Amino acid sequence: MWLAVDLLLxxxxxxxxxxSHYGTLTVGGWWTTAWPFLVGTLLAWxxxxxxxxxxxxxxxxxAVWVGALVGGMVLRQASGQGTATAFVVVATLVLGALLVLPRVGARARR
Structure with a gap:
């Protein structure tokens, strides 16, 4: 179950x-941004x-947070996408919140 949730998040x-950066969303643009982090997520799993x-x-x-973040940044760099410090900081915080907090919430509900 968590694998599907992680990929969705x-x-x-x-x-x-x-x-937030372009004001619009296309499938191609989304894929360009998403694939490195999705691969990092799958590698962590x-x-x-x-x-x-x-x-x-x-x-x-x-583990998935670290895998998505590190894998995503390495693959972004390797594919010529940006890894500016501000982006790394924001990605660290947002991915951490998205991938860890739901688990904390699920544990608290039990």
Whole structure:
């Protein structure tokens, strides 16, 4: 379940970014922004899948946050997209909120 939620929320992150910088949204523009972070998210999930010990929901959120962020930035840089310091800071905060806080909320509801 969390994999689908994470991919959706990373997609939302890209929508917010595109709208805040360009004021409009196209599929191509969204994909350009989203794919590096989606790949980073999937790589983090792959790492979690091969881990010997199943993580808690919150620790998996932190792992996915770091994977999406680091993977996304590395792939953006490799593909000629920007990785300005301000963008890295904003992406760190927004992805952290999107990928960790829902897990905290779900745990609190239990």
């Amino acid at each position: 990373v997609g939302v992150f890209a929508v917010i970014g595109r709208l 792959a790492a979690l899948a091969v881990a010997r010990r199943p993580p808690t929901a919150i620790s998996s959120g932190v």
